[in-house]
Amino acid sequence: xxxxxxxxxxxxxxxxxxxxxxxxxxxxxxxxxxxxxxxxxxxxxxxxxxxxxxxxxxxxxxxxxxxxxxxxxxxxxxxxxxxxxxxxxxxxxxxxxxxxxxxxxxxxxxxxxxxxxxxxxxxxxxxxxxxxxxxxxxxxxxxxxxxxxxxxxxxxxxxxxxxxxxxxxxxxxxxxxxxxxxxxxxxxxxxxxxxxxxxxxxxxxxxxxxxxxxxxxxxxxxxxxxxxxxxxxxxxxxxxxxxxxxxxxxxxxxxxxxxxxxxxxxxxxxxxxxxx
Amino acid sequence: xxxxxxxxxxxxxxxxxxxxxxxxxxxxxxxxxxxxxxxxxxxxxxxxxxxxxxxxxxxxxxxxxxxxxxxxxxxxxxxxxxxxxxxxxxxxxxxxxxxxxxxxxxxxxxxxxxxxxxxxxxxxxxxxxxxxxxxxxxxxxxxxxxxxxxxxxxxxxxxxxxxxxxxxxxxxxxxxxxxxxxxxxxxxxxxxxxxxxxxxxxxxxxxxxxxxxxxxxxxxxxxxxxxxxxxxxxxxxxxxxxxxxxxxxxxxxxxxxxxxxxxxxxxxxxxxxxxxxxxxxxxxxxxxxxxxxxxxxxxxxxxxxxxxxxxxxxxxxxxxxxxxxxxxxxxxxxxxxxxxx
Numbered sequence: 001x002x003x004x005x006x007x008x009x010x011x012x013x014x015x016x017x018x019x020x021x022x023x024x025x026x027x028x029x030x031x032x033x034x035x036x037x038x039x040x041x042x043x044x045x046x047x048x049x050x051x052x053x054x055x056x057x058x059x060x061x062x063x064x065x066x067x068x069x070x071x072x073x074x075x076x077x078x079x080x081x082x083x084x085x086x087x088x089x090x091x092x093x094x095x096x097x098x099x100x101x102x103x104x105x106x107x108x109x110x111x112x113x114x115x116x117x118x119x120x121x122x123x124x125x126x127x128x129x130x131x132x133x134x135x136x137x138x139x140x141x142x143x144x145x146x147x148x149x150x151x152x153x154x155x156x157x158x159x160x161x162x163x164x165x166x167x168x169x170x171x172x173x174x175x176x177x178x179x180x181x182x183x184x185x186x187x188x189x190x191x192x193x194x195x196x197x198x199x200x201x202x203x204x205x206x207x208x209x210x211x212x213x214x215x216x217x218x219x220x221x222x223x224x225x226x227x228x229x230x231x232x233x234x235x236x237x238x239x240x241x242x243x244x245x246x247x248x249x250x251x252x253x254x255x256x257x258x259x260x261x262x263x264x265x266x267x268x269x270x271x272x273x274x275x276x
Numbered sequence: 277x278x279x280x281x282x283x284x285x286x287x288x289x290x291x292x293x294x295x296x297x298x299x300x301x302x303x304x305x306x307x308x309x310x311x312x313x314x315x316x317x318x319x320x321x322x323x324x325x326x327x328x329x330x331x332x333x334x335x336x337x338x339x340x341x342x343x344x345x346x347x348x349x350x351x352x353x354x355x356x357x358x359x360x361x362x363x364x365x366x367x368x369x370x371x372x373x374x375x376x377x378x379x380x381x382x383x384x385x386x387x388x389x390x391x392x393x394x395x396x397x398x399x400x401x402x403x404x405x406x407x408x409x410x411x412x413x414x415x416x417x418x419x420x421x422x423x424x425x426x427x428x429x430x431x432x433x434x435x436x437x438x439x440x441x442x443x444x445x446x447x448x449x450x451x452x453x454x455x456x457x458x459x460x461x462x463x464x465x466x467x468x469x470x471x472x473x474x475x476x477x478x479x480x481x482x483x484x485x486x487x488x489x490x491x492x493x494x495x496x497x498x499x500x501x502x503x504x505x506x507x508x509x510x511x512x513x514x515x516x517x518x519x520x521x522x523x524x525x526x527x528x529x530x531x532x533x534x535x536x537x538x539x540x541x542x543x544x545x546x547x548x549x550x551x552x553x554x555x556x557x558x559x560x561x562x563x564x565x566x567x568x569x570x571x572x573x574x575x576x577x578x579x580x581x582x583x584x585x586x587x588x589x590x591x592x593x594x595x596x597x598x599x600x601x602x603x604x605x606x607x608x609x610x611x612x613x614x615x616x617x
Contacts, residue, residue: 009395092378099341099373102396
């Protein structure tokens with residue numbers, strides 16, 4: 001068996017373990033409510049959003065429905081992965097794993113893939129449902145490229161939250177600390193980021209919340225690059241020509257790569273040095 | 277002398293400890309650990325690693341298992357090339373490690389838990405079934421980990437350690453939690469493994485239980501190997517002689533009349549009998565005691581035991597070795613604000 005196959009086999013086992021865990025049974029209804037539920041709501045032909053705006057394309061509906069991913073799926077990613085390392089470490093199983101011939105970097109990659117795929121599989125299924133719902137409600141399919149961007153961007157944001165949580169799990173000896181770190185980070189990027197943006201705008205002398213003010217839009221867009229949720233929305237906005245926040249596409253791609261590579265590298269490095 | 281399969285030379289590992297100061301809250305210092313350990317493992321033998329709490333036994337086993345990196349010194353696979361050092365990855369290929377007290381838990385079955393570890397060392401499912409049978413878990417393959425007793429968990433850990441058909445097996449307190457029958461079966465299993473050429477290192481606090489099964493002994497204290505060899509060799513290294521143990525009924529005789537007082541080790545008077553341990557056998561002593569009408573019930577000449585060797589090596593009394601507090605710092609809690617490393 002090649003190294004790659006071994007990583008994939010180990011990842012599959014970890015994925016299956018989490019996918020059919022009790023916590024997934026608890027979280028799946030929440031995901032169901034958040035992801036297809038939001039797609040159903042935002043694709044209502046009579047919906048009027050704040051400012052009198054009405055979504056007029058399937059991709060726009062999917063963009064608004066992505067709130068379900070930001071609020072629900074990312075939290076589920078945190079809750080699924082918070083004990084991936086800390087529990088094994090506390091029980092002594094990690095010591096047993098570290099003494100196996102499989103290199104630690106490979107074990108770390110398998111952990112990332114296993115935890116990520118455990119949340120990705122149900123989320124993608126529900127995204128597929130959302131696309132069908134949008135088609136049913138609006139009578140129009142989103143384009144293949146729209147779907148591709150939507151699915152891949154969602155996969156990336158889930159990966160980022162899984163990585164943050166795995167990192168926290170590898171540094172903490174108590175599962176409570178790991179989950180606190182994961183939820184805290186989720187809270188920061190999901191709710192508190194707006195406050196940080198406001199504070200930076202205030203300090204920079206930019207008028208806050210003025211959607212017609214180019215300086216505010218630029219500042220908000222720029223700061224969003226430093227938040228995984230912001231990069232996620234930037235990626236989705238590349239398929240919405242009516243939205244222009246003055247951020248070049250390559251900036252978004254570079255930040256998406258940075259959010260992927262940096263925590264992955266940190267986690268692999270951490271696992272290579274971890275003590276049982 | 278059996279072939280040396282693994283040799284540690286000046287192997288050193290010191291734990292990194294947080295020592296925050298006002299201006300350097302991230303400061304770390306090198307704490308205690310293992311200092312310049314020299315050790316040879318012989319093919320098909322059992323080495324007993326004995327030392328008080330915190331002597332560094334677990335740290336040394338983790339170094340030999342390739343879990344903790346050697347900060348100084350080298351590990352050699354003596355069978356191949358005496359000058360070729362082994363990396364941590366090489367060590368993990370030839371070593372099976374049974375950590376102390378793995379608390380298997382969760383809703384996984386016993387078989388799945390072992391399969392998971394088995395996938396990491398590319399072991400077939402038939403071997404896993406065979407190992408489960410070997411450790412006596414064949415009737416528990418579908419039991420959930422949460423349902424296992426401590427003894428069952430120990431057996432599962434042993435099966436995991438044996439997965440990759442290791443040439444060297446490191447066992448950290450393997451008898452913990454095993455019932456007497458399982459412990460006896462475990463010892464028989466160790467014998468079978470050594471017959472196949474597997475070298476075994478056992479770390480245990482239950483030193484007396486080790487005597488019957490180990491071929492060699494290494495005494496550890498404060499991160500150092502104080503003495504290593506066969507029981508006889510270690511006793512000689514520590515200048516410990518055979519002792520004469522005498523028991524009798526009634527009042528203990530005044531041994532100063534029979535032997536020089538320097539040779540006395542101990543005389544204990546019980547309600548109806550007594551026990552004396554002499555540092556050295558005295559010619560004609562038994563005859564003298566019998567002629568004087570002293571009732572002797574037993575007379576035995578014995579080798580110094582492991583506890584006596586440990587006391588002699590560490591220069592401490594039995595009470596000190598068992599309960600020494602300062603030496604537990606060898607395996608420190610790598611804590612930061614209570615819980616984080």
